[in-house]
Amino acid sequence: MRVIIAAAGTGGHINPGIAIANKIKEKEPNSEIIFIGTNRGLENDLVPRAGYKLKTIQAYGFNRKISLDNLKKIYKTFCSIGEVKKIIEEFKPDIMIGTGGYICVPVGLAAKKKQIPIVLHESNAFPGIAIKMLSKKADTILLGFEDAKSRIPNAKRIVVTGTPTKVKHLEISDSKKTQLIQEFDLQKDLPIVLCFGGSQGAQSINESLVKIITKQKNKNYQIVWAAGMAQYETIKEKLKDGDMNIEHLNKAKIVPYIYNMEEIMNIVDLVVCRSGAMTITEISNVGKPAIFIPFPFATENHQEYNAKVLEKVDAAKIILDKNLTADLLNEIIQDLAKDKEKLKTMGENARKVSILEVEERIYQEIKCAIKNYDK
Numbered sequence: 001m002r003v004i005i006a007a008a009g010t011g012g013h014i015n016p017g018i019a020i021a022n023k024i025k026e027k028e029p030n031s032e033i034i035f036i037g038t039n040r041g042l043e044n045d046l047v048p049r050a051g052y053k054l055k056t057i058q059a060y061g062f063n064r065k066i067s068l069d070n071l072k073k074i075y076k077t078f079c080s081i082g083e084v085k086k087i088i089e090e091f092k093p094d095i096m097i098g099t100g101g102y103i104c105v106p107v108g109l110a111a112k113k114k115q116i117p118i119v120l121h122e123s124n125a126f127p128g129i130a131i132k133m134l135s136k137k138a139d140t141i142l143l144g145f146e147d148a149k150s151r152i153p154n155a156k157r158i159v160v161t162g163t164p165t166k167v168k169h170l171e172i173s174d175s176k177k178t179q180l181i182q183e184f185d186l187q188k189d190l191p192i193v194l195c196f197g198g199s200q201g202a203q204s205i206n207e208s209l210v211k212i213i214t215k216q217k218n219k220n221y222q223i224v225w226a227a228g229m230a231q232y233e234t235i236k237e238k239l240k241d242g243d244m245n246i247e248h249l250n251k252a253k254i255v256p257y258i259y260n261m262e263e264i265m266n267i268v269d270l271v272v273c274r275s276g277a278m279t280i281t282e283i284s285n286v287g288k289p290a291i292f293i294p295f296p297f298a299t300e301n302h303q304e305y306n307a308k309v310l311e312k313v314d315a316a317k318i319i320l321d322k323n324l325t326a327d328l329l330n331e332i333i334q335d336l337a338k339d340k341e342k343l344k345t346m347g348e349n350a351r352k353v354s355i356l357e358v359e360e361r362i363y364q365e366i367k368c369a370i371k372n373y374d375k
Contacts, residue, residue: 001031001370004093004111008037008059008103011046012278016121017099018050019164023359024366034091036084036107057083061102077106084110094370095119098138104130112137117373119366123163123277126305127151139369142362144277145309161362162355167282169351170266177267184253184264186222191337193218194268196226196258202274204324205293206231211326213252214242218330221337222251224264232256262286269343270336272329275307275318284353289315289346291332296321315350 001024007017014037021033037043039056047054057080060073084107088096096111098104098120108130111118122131123144135141135155143149144163152158172180181188197205209225212218227235235254236246246254258264265271265286273279275292283290290310294303310316317332336343355361 001028001095001366002091002093003031003033003366004088004091004096004107004116005033005035006037006096006098006103006107007035007047007101008043009041009061009101011042012123012276013099013101013103014041014043014046015278016123016164017097018046018052019166019359020097020099020121020362020366021050021052023164023363027363032091034087036087037103055087057103057106059103059106077102080106081110081113085114088114088116095366097121097366098130098134100124100128100131102130105133108134108137117369119369121161121163121362122148122152123281124148124302124306125277125280125309126300126302128299128302139373140365142365144281145306147305147309159361159365160355161365162358163277163281164358164362165278165281165285167262167265167285169286169354170262172263172266176263180260180263180267184224186224186253187251190251191221191269191343192224192267193221193270193272193333193337194224194226194264195272197228197274202228202293202295203231204321205272205274206235208324208326208329210235210238212330213249214239214244215326216250217326218251218333220334221270223253224258224268225252225254226258226261227254227256229256270333272333275303277302277306280306280309281354284310284315284350287347287351287354289336289343289350291317291319291329291336293319293321293324310350310353313349313353315346315353 005017007014024031034053034055035047036055038059058076059080060077093116095117098108100122108118118138119140120131120138121142125145125147127148135152140157141155142159142161146160149158195209239246271288271290275294292307294307307318311318
């Protein structure tokens with residue numbers, strides 16, 4: 001199989017693309033796969049690191065605000081269709097796969113003109129502009145969440161496959177759990193709340209957590225907090241102003257980043273975080289109750305729609321960023337942490353949303369799209 005994958009910008013678009021590529025290589029080792037992205041996004045690190053070739057084009061996201069700069073970007077993006085056509089002519093792909101984001105538009109339009117079958121994957125509950133623009137042209141649109149289905153009315157074919165992610169449900173032994181708890185200097189019998197805001201952290205969540213810790217509000221629960229590489233030192237100084245040492249806190253462990261997130265997520269009692277599509281998928285896979293604080297500036301407010309996927313099955317609570325305070329966050333954590341049965345039920349509800357064998361489902365849909373394409 002010869003495959004072009006359009007993926008650019010953030011890990012939320014690129015990592016699913018890499019997971020799909022890995023599955024294709026697993027099933028068909030002789031497959032040739034190239035990625036198309038830009039020279040600006042994380043694809044320049046993640047794609048070569050995963051062992052795949054990256055071709056770059058001049059493409060940009062669409063801003064609805066009319067300006068000279070925006071018009072130039074739109075012009076360059078549509079000009080890049082010609083660049084993609086040349087790549088297609090040289091590479092001769094069997095299929096084009098897009099994982100959402102602006103890069104899909106020029107690549108998808110070029111693939112359509114060159115009569116290449118198109119499969120798109122949308123990980124968010126509220127589909128992005130690129131997916132909507134290409135909905136009539138794509139042969140199949142794969143969705144991370146059922147909720148997105150009604151929001152793409154013009155698609156030829158829609159299949160809910162789930163979103164590929166590395167974080168799965170694990171059966172952690174008592175001895176392994178004890179080891180992990182000791183590594184984070186935590187207590188065995190106190191509820192553990194995992195807090196994070198992505199690799200760079202989330203400032204509003206971080207500010208609330210600093211207040212909770214400095215005012216010692218977390219008396220009945222303990223915090224494991226991935227603060228983000230960029231914000232760890234700032235938080236360290238803020239705690240220092242309150243005569244607290246970030247490395248020796250009572251009932252809290254703060255680190256820049258958690259590298260063994262799959263293990264940690266499987267042993268905690270509650271998660272506090274943003275609500276990107278990948279995060280929602282991971283939490284549902286593991287089966288954990290959550291408090292979501294959606295990123296308020298996400299395109300089309302898609303993080304709030306993502307969070308509602310778990311809220312509506314009583315697996316999560318939502319606090320809008322504009323309403324977030326340390327007192328409110330602490331109040332909801334306290335209320336949930338004291339009720340073990342409630343936490344258990346919420347976790348079970350989250351697991352019901354999880355979709356198994358995601359990569360296999362996607363692979364089969366790709367094969368089907370190639371087989372059924374009428375050139």
